[in-house]
Amino acid sequence: MSDEVTNSMSELSHSPRLDAKVPAGRLQEKWDAYKDAVSLVNPANKRSHNILVVGSGLAGASAAATLAGLGYNVKCFCIQDSARRAHSIAAQGGINAAKNYPNDGDTIWRLFYDTIKGGDYRSREANVYRLAQVSNNIIDQAVAQGVPFAREYGGVLANRSFGGAQVSRTFYARGQTGQQLLLGAYQALSHQIAAGRVTMLPRREMLDLVVANDRARGIITRNLVTGELERHAGDAVLLCTGGYGNAYYLSTNAKNSNVTAAWRCYKRGAFFANPCYTQIHPTCIPVSGDYQSKLTLMSESLRNDGRVWVPKDPTDTRAPEAIPEDARDYYLERRYPSFGNLVPRDVASRAAKKECDAGRGVGETRLAVYLDFDAAIRRLGSSTIQDRYGNLFEMYERITGDDPYRTPMRIYPAVHYTMGGLWVDYELQSTIPGLFVLGEANFSDHGANRLGASALMQGLADGYFVIPYTLGAYMAGIRQSESISESHEAFTATEEEAGARIDRLLNNKGDKSPTQFHRELGQLLWNHVGMARDHAGLEEAVSSIESLRDEFWERIRVPGSADRFNKNLEFAGRIADFIELGSLMAQDALRREESCGGHFREEYQNSEGEAVRNDENFADVAAWEHTDRRPVLHLEKLSFENVHPTTRSYK
Amino acid sequence: MAKNMTINLRIWRQKSPETPGKLVDYTVSNASEHMSFLELLDVLNEQLIASEDDPVEFDSDCREGICGSCGVMVAGIAHGPQQRTAVCQLHMRSFKDGDTITVEPFRARAFPIVRDLVVDRSAFDRIIAAHGYVSVKTGSAPDANAIPISKDAAEEAMDFAACIGCGACVAACPNGSASLFTAAKIEHLALLPQGQVEASQRAVAMVDQMEAEGFGDCSNYAECEAVCPKGISVSGIASMRRAYMKGVFSK
Numbered sequence: 001m002s003d004e005v006t007n008s009m010s011e012l013s014h015s016p017r018l019d020a021k022v023p024a025g026r027l028q029e030k031w032d033a034y035k036d037a038v039s040l041v042n043p044a045n046k047r048s049h050n051i052l053v054v055g056s057g058l059a060g061a062s063a064a065a066t067l068a069g070l071g072y073n074v075k076c077f078c079i080q081d082s083a084r085r086a087h088s089i090a091a092q093g094g095i096n097a098a099k100n101y102p103n104d105g106d107t108i109w110r111l112f113y114d115t116i117k118g119g120d121y122r123s124r125e126a127n128v129y130r131l132a133q134v135s136n137n138i139i140d141q142a143v144a145q146g147v148p149f150a151r152e153y154g155g156v157l158a159n160r161s162f163g164g165a166q167v168s169r170t171f172y173a174r175g176q177t178g179q180q181l182l183l184g185a186y187q188a189l190s191h192q193i194a195a196g197r198v199t200m201l202p203r204r205e206m207l208d209l210v211v212a213n214d215r216a217r218g219i220i221t222r223n224l225v226t227g228e229l230e231r232h233a234g235d236a237v238l239l240c241t242g243g244y245g246n247a248y249y250l251s252t253n254a255k256n257s258n259v260t261a262a263w264r265c266y267k268r269g270a271f272f273a274n275p276c277y278t279q280i281h282p283t284c285i286p287v288s289g290d291y292q293s294k295l296t297l298m299s300e301s302l303r304n305d306g307r308v309w310v311p312k313d314p315t316d317t318r319a320p321e322a323i324p325e326d327a328r329d330y331y332l333e334r335r336y337p338s339f340g341n342l343v344p345r346d347v348a349s350r351a352a353k354k355e356c357d358a359g360r361g362v363g364e365t366r367l368a369v370y371l372d373f374d375a376a377i378r379r380l381g382s383s384t385i386q387d388r389y390g391n392l393f394e395m396y397e398r399i400t401g402d403d404p405y406r407t408p409m410r411i412y413p414a415v416h417y418t419m420g421g422l423w424v425d426y427e428l429q430s431t432i433p434g435l436f437v438l439g440e441a442n443f444s445d446h447g448a449n450r451l452g453a454s455a456l457m458q459g460l461a462d463g464y465f466v467i468p469y470t471l472g473a474y475m476a477g478i479r480q481s482e483s484i485s486e487s488h489e490a491f492t493a494t495e496e497e498a499g500a501r502i503d504r505l506l507n508n509k510g511d512k513s514p515t516q517f518h519r520e521l522g523q524l525l526w527n528h529v530g531m532a533r534d535h536a537g538l539e540e541a542v543s544s545i546e547s548l549r550d551e552f553w554e555r556i557r558v559p560g561s562a563d564r565f566n567k568n569l570e571f572a573g574r575i576a577d578f579i580e581l582g583s584l585m586a587q588d589a590l591r592r593e594e595s596c597g598g599h600f601r602e603e604y605q606n607s608e609g610e611a612v613r614n615d616e617n618f619a620d621v622a623a624w625e626h627t628d629r630r631p632v633l634h635l636e637k638l639s640f641e642n643v644h645p646t647t648r649s650y651k
Numbered sequence: 652m653a654k655n656m657t658i659n660l661r662i663w664r665q666k667s668p669e670t671p672g673k674l675v676d677y678t679v680s681n682a683s684e685h686m687s688f689l690e691l692l693d694v695l696n697e698q699l700i701a702s703e704d705d706p707v708e709f710d711s712d713c714r715e716g717i718c719g720s721c722g723v724m725v726a727g728i729a730h731g732p733q734q735r736t737a738v739c740q741l742h743m744r745s746f747k748d749g750d751t752i753t754v755e756p757f758r759a760r761a762f763p764i765v766r767d768l769v770v771d772r773s774a775f776d777r778i779i780a781a782h783g784y785v786s787v788k789t790g791s792a793p794d795a796n797a798i799p800i801s802k803d804a805a806e807e808a809m810d811f812a813a814c815i816g817c818g819a820c821v822a823a824c825p826n827g828s829a830s831l832f833t834a835a836k837i838e839h840l841a842l843l844p845q846g847q848v849e850a851s852q853r854a855v856a857m858v859d860q861m862e863a864e865g866f867g868d869c870s871n872y873a874e875c876e877a878v879c880p881k882g883i884s885v886s887g888i889a890s891m892r893r894a895y896m897k898g899v900f901s902k
Contacts, residue, residue, distance in 0.1 A: 062789075065789065066788075066789040069788045069789055080712055080718070080720060081710060081720065081771070081772060081773070082719075082772065082773070082775065082776050082816065083776070084719070084776070084779075084816055085712055085713075085718040085719055085720050085816075087712070087713060087718070089713065089717055089718050090713045090715060090717050090718065099795070099796075101796060137790070137792075139795045140792040140793065140794055140795045141787075141789060141790075141792045142795075143792065143795040143798075143845065144785065144787045144791070144792035144793070144845055145784070145785050145787060145845070146784075146785045146808075146812075146839065146840050146843050146845045146846045148805050148806075148808040148809040148812050148839065148843065149795075149805070150805065151800055151801070151802045151805040151806075152802065153801075153802050154799065155799025155800050155801055155802070156796050156799060157795055157796055173809060173812075174809060174813075176717065176809075176813060179717055179813075179815075180809075180812060183812065186779070187779060187783055187784035187785070188784060188787075188789070190776065190779045190780040190783060190784055191780075191784045191786060193776075193780050194780040194781065194782075200776070202773065202776075225765055254712040254713040254714070254718060255711055255712050255713075255714060256712050288685045289683055289685055289686070291683065291686050291690050291693065291694055292690070293687070293689070293690050293693055293714060294714045294715075296714075296715045297715075394735075395715065395716065395740070398716075398733075398736055398740045398742070399687075399740065399742065401742070401744060464789050464790075465789075465790075468789070513697055513700045513701070515693070515697060516697075557700060559699075559700050559703075559704075559705055559706055560705060560706075564666075564667075564766065565708055565765055565766040565769060566708075567706070567708055568696075568700065568706060
């Protein structure tokens with residue numbers, strides 16, 4: 001992309017194609033006003049509406065269960081062999097809510113404010129406020145389902161602190177909060193399956209969106225056991241397919257997490273917003289070898305009691321226990337005295353990178369810092385620490401062979417979450433009418449950086465408490481006579497295209513495996529579109545990714561055939577889409593000439609190395625439209641009427 | 652530095668539920684002690700693709716022991732020799748250079764083979780759908796602190812709720828019983844006031860479904876607890892039986 005194009009982009013004004021449909025009125029009253037005015041769908045009519053929910057994580061399972069409970073006819077799809085295995089299950093630390101049970105000063109406003117500030121003022125005020133408002137209902141709902149949250153001795157719910165907040169508002173179930181919340185939603189979904197109101201289709205991958213007369217009408221899936229392509233018609237499609245962190249190959253995402261469903265929607269006309277906003281989580285187990293298939297997160301909650309440090313002297317190679325207190329640099333506590341080890345994720349990750357870049361990294365690869373529990377164990381006793389983090393300590397020991405009760409953990413940042421995603425309005429509707437996007441798959445709510453324990457909150461807010469209302473607004477406006485059947489030509493054409501892509505992959509018979517391409521793409525993105533980015537590196541990424549794409553279609557080798565269980569065929573299709581997405585991520589990062597949240601441009605930092613935002617030119621959402629040539633940028637200008645964007649400081 | 656290892660594998664290959672399968676020998680000569688067992692299979696598969704052979708199919712997703720997707724018999728033990736560990740978290744440092752390891756799918760009448768090491772565990776979903784839930788619709792919940800729950804009860808419920816639904820308990824059981832899986836959900840919910848309302852009917856419905864799916868009954872071998880990656884206790888099975896009897900007689 002040339003400089004000329006980049007410059008002209010920042011001068012764009014608000015795109016008329018991006019109407020966020022934020023209700024009028026005071027921030028605190030918008031959601032109530034919306035609910036007061038939204039059209040309702042007659043119960044008898046709900047039964048005749050078919051809703052397709054793609055994905056069964058927190059967003060998908062909660063949406064499918066809730067909509068079925070309301071009377072809609074729901075089909076739910078998941079890529080795993082069971083809805084219970086969606087990747088939300090791996091979330092460890094907790095879920096935020098503004099309950100203020102600890103009486104430490106929390107309010108809905110504060111949760112809203114912390115989330116907007118944590119997102120570095122790159123999210124939409126009205127969406128974030130609504131998220132904070134419904135946060136409390138989520139906790140009530142989960143407890144009623146039997147989610148075994150941690151309790152105090154008196155029988156009330158316990159809370160802990162998380163990064164980016166000065167109150168304790170995080171609810172948790174040991175280090176398995178995502179698992180327990182997902183099982184709650186999965187069980188609610190199972191209830192509806194048993195009642196015959198949800199048809200569950202596991203081991204299905206969405207390969208394309210069917211659009212006719214400018215509306216989403218259905219999807220094409222592949223049955224991952226038989227290989228058969230299937231058509232599913234629906235009055236609305238809810239995309240709940242998670243984030244695109246696996247573009248980097250090594251990430252904390254599950255092996256099957258991918259962007260294909262969202263990318264196919266992008267190619268059918270849904271705008272992709274802020275693809276450059278990726279979250280690098282500061283506390284992951286470091287890479288150990290080139291066979292590595294994924295990275296494992298160690299929950300942010302560990303930073304409540306763990307202290308992060310490196311040796312002051314880069315040549316100090318003593319064992320960590322042998323390094324005396326005065327030879328250690330607790331660099332987060334030193335640089336950020338008021339938040340200390342609990343600074344937000346983007347800040348903590350960059351700080352770790354800075355130490356390692358300066359040669360003070362530890363361990364075999366020198367790409368790690370210590371996370372030390374010694375002080376906490378001495379203060380609280382190891383049984384308290386075991387209560388809080390026992391399963392995480394075990395997991396760490398299993399992977400590394402080291403015992404964190406005796407020696408500090410070694411940690412390093414890794415790709416964890418993507419704030420970018422398909423653009424949606426206040427109703428969670430994309431730029432394709434009838435296509436709604438929930439949870440991590442949309443770009444909403446977290447701006448340029450997500451706070452810990454807010455992903456679970458957003459997924460469940462979208463599914464349990466937002467979409468049941470906003471979907472009604474769309475359904476009330478469509479007529480049954482307009483729906484199309486699965487024999488419609490749009491289905492035929494879309495299915496043929498999906499089949500042709502599969503044939504092309506299988507018939508290529510090259511000499512490189514899908515995983516080889518995935519690793520190369522991941523390395524490119526990590527080096528140039530990772531924790532720190534700059535103009536030259538991003539331009540190089542755009543051109544290297546283009547060559548990689550050409551090479552992919554020349555040399556890809558996919559074993560086996562299309563009519564059977566074939567993991568490598570699945571991977572190959574997803575990698576082809578990741579390569580295209582990677583290019584858009586780099587282009588978006590190139591255009592955003594500022595540093596904000598997870599997007600750090602080397603050119604835009606102050607003398608202390610802190611991010612420098614540019615609110616005058618970049619207080620916007622960058623939404624990209626697919627065209628046959630290059631992607632076209634549309635801007636949603638963000639206006640802050642209730643908070644005043646300041647320099648984010650955690651000092 | 653990490654040690655290099657040569658590992659011999661005998662892996663069950665089966666093209667479909669109908670065709671017979673067999674054990675096939677492979678060697679991976681560039682394994683590392685820091686690799687996970689599934690990464691060893693990844694390396695083998697890359698080798699197979701390069702030699703235009705058919706890669707080994709297996710299920711895996713999170714690779715951090717929580718999603719329950721993975722699960723194979725490693726040297727005759729569900730999830731392999733390391734206790735309380737799903738096979739994705741089993742690392743090659745548990746083996747020696749030159750070892751020969753047999754890898755087979757989880758076998759049970761109620762888990763038909765899909766391909767190679769992949770099995771169909773959808774019977775578990777049907778057991779949960781039978782009544783593995785609290786009947787509460789979205790929006791009808793009281794305040795989360797309205798009902799106090801003792802810390803001990805919450806912790807014990809969590810011990811059972813930790814089940815990842817991998818199916819190792821079934822594969823290890825001489826009867827192919829899903830009692831540990833079923834009991835874990837029944838107990839998780841029975842220990843909490845929210846779940847107690849439907850406790851009896853839940854136990855009856857889930858146990859009946861387990862039987863209908865073709866799982867065997869429990870005869871107290873406790874092999875299931877020994878292989879459970881989450882260490883779920885067989886004590887839940889005794890409680891499940893009491894709840895079942897109570898439910899049957901109160902009908």
